[in-house]
Amino acid sequence: MTEKNRIRMLSFSLIFGFFLIWEVLCVLLDVSDLVLPRPSEILVTLWVKFPILVPHIAQTLYSTLTGFVLGVAIGTALGIMVGTSKVAYAVASPLLVGFSSIPKVAVVPIFVLWFGSGTTPAILTAMVICVFPIVVNIATGLATTEPDLEDVLKTLGASKREILVNVGLPRTMPYFFAALKVAITLSFVGAVLSETVASNRGIGNVMMTASSNFQVSLVFAGLIILALLGVALYSLFSLLERRVTGWATRGNDIAMS
């Protein structure tokens, strides 16, 4: 426990130290706040503008999470299809790799063209950007399931569905959660990206507008908000992961009862 606390302390010191050095360097080198505002200035801006920022935060969270949920749903379904059949895996691989190598920035204009600016392209961008890590991880998890474990169920006369539910999917959970943690941060990137390009709401739009008005500290305040939201959601999934896949990391806290 003390070890855990020590790491927490160090982690906190690192973050604090980072901002402290930033602050000190800005003062020492006399950096203009039009180039790089001091953290204290950013904090003040954040505090003052927070009431105006709340609806934008809500908007970005809404786009991100909706896109994320859709992406996970589609990714899971595709991953199961591709992962349970060797043929499907081989056939679909080139197309999937092709899709996943497209820079997602490039699809935003297309979504805007189709759906106009606003929430829809943000949700769709968040979705497409997180589908592929999910598909790849679920497919890998299923495809690498030990045949021995499946044989146990096969000798009992289990159906394909029973094998998937009782062996394939639980076995895939560590992969799935690893993908979720990547996907949630990617969804943020997607949503904000789309907001900067084509939207009049959301943190991305706030930052874009602020930068064209030279409100540099507001741009940085937006960054801080994004970082905080990212950390919060990432932690949420880490917590869930430890609950669900403790067996894979031999989590003592749940196993020993």
Added chain:
Amino acid sequence: MNILNHHKQSTGTPLQVGPSPYRYAVELQSASVVFGKGDDAVTALSPTSLKMDAGDFVALVGPSGCGKSTILRLVSDLIQPSSGVVLVGGREASAKQLRIGMAFQNPTMLPWLTIEQNVMLPLKIVAPFKATFRKDRKGAYRDRVHRLLKQVGLQDFANHYPWQLSGGMLQRSNLCRALIHEPDLLLLDEPFGALDQFTREELWQILQDLYLDRKPTVLLVTHDLREAGFLAKRICVMSARPGRVISDEPVNIPQPRDISMIYSPEFVEMTQGLRELIAQVRK
């Protein structure tokens, strides 16, 4: 308990009195297995015939890679014969006419489930148990699992995860999982291979008790001649790859057998005979 009638009840067909509906519990008719095609083809099992009555206990011994495990995989329908026929309960193995319990050489416990949940798994999959699984898993089925775990001395480990148990304990759990759904046919693939001598002998006795308790048909694959001699009613010796059965002899010692028996002159003589036979076919 009459195994056949018991089986009939379990599949829901009318209870039949009189001669059993099938001649043999397991019957291989010149079954062979070839993996691959053309020049790459590997014969894992030459045409092999084998018959087992219901309630029989047959040990398959032979040199490594002779196709012993292949026979088990045929009977459990994990693979299909390239030629010949494999009948289980009088029908093709794929018909799953008999309720099968199988223990592999690796314990293959699912790492995300506790020992209790692992042992209970067959009750979730196999009819008729699965019909009431949701209702009984916290009650009747749990009691059933705990009774069996107690029989093998694991009553205190029901809520542990597989990685918290030793190799011997995992093999006991493995045995429990193969038996929990009262199989008509028990397939054991070197289940005690990786254990020390003492644990192994202890598990032999546990297996003998469990066998005499329910009298399923048992097919045991093993390298250990003493294990075969102690447990089985019949010992089949297989030739080197590609294997076939070259000797099929009964073990004429009444059951239950005592572990000290394996040091008796008759027993040593029998295992010596088997040993020489296998040494010959290895060449």
